[in-house]
Amino acid sequence: AIVIISLVFAALLSLRFIQLDADPPIMLAQYGQSALTDPYLYTWHARQATLFPPDQQIEYERFAPLKFTAVSAAARVVFAVAGVSRVTANVASILLSLSGMLFWLLALRKFWSWGRVAIVGLLLLSNFILITYSRMPYLENGLIFFFGLTSFVYARWGERTLGQILTGVAIAGAALCGKLFGVLLFVPVLATQVYFLRPRSLRPI
Secondary structure (H helix, E strand, O other): OHHHHHHHHHHHHHHOOOOOOOOOOHHHHHHOOHHHHHHHHOOHHHHHHHHOOHHHOOOOHHHHHHHHOHHHHHHHHHHHHHOOOHHHHHHHHHHHHHHHHHHHHHHHHOOOOHHHHHHHHHHHHOOHHHHHHHOOOOHHHHHHHHHHHHHHHHHHHOOOHHHHHHHHHHHHHHHHHHOHHHHHHHHHHHHHHHHHHOOHHHOOO
């Protein structure tokens, strides 16, 4: 059974890396052209930093905040190792998305058995939306990374003061380096804190 599950995981992972130079699914065209234009705008600064010295880089003030996103940071690392291309930009996005999912599964492992965690992993890896959009460097993939990181840190060390501080740092990263609405991760964390700190008289017997 373990061998079969491992093969399924490997197959689902490989789907993300097949034909990374291909255009997005045609069905996305009905929602606009953003799948062909927006993702690679988010890796613009990483491309500039890799190909040109600072005095030769073109800067657009409007796009300055994109320089500090998780997608841009991941792209800079991948570009430095494998060169600048559409394929390597997509690889950076995939690595962010998969890292976020891995952190999320490790967070679940504190509460669930490996069997349950494996089922969740299979569902995540087989999700068409995640497969499709993880192959393009959207900012949401950076948000997925910080979501997983926040969940992992809070699940593992949320009962300690340092763990709570690190959780806050991760949430700030989600908002500032993922997407602004990543700040909403604060809500479930706060709700959990309130639940565990509620008066003892309100706790179930």
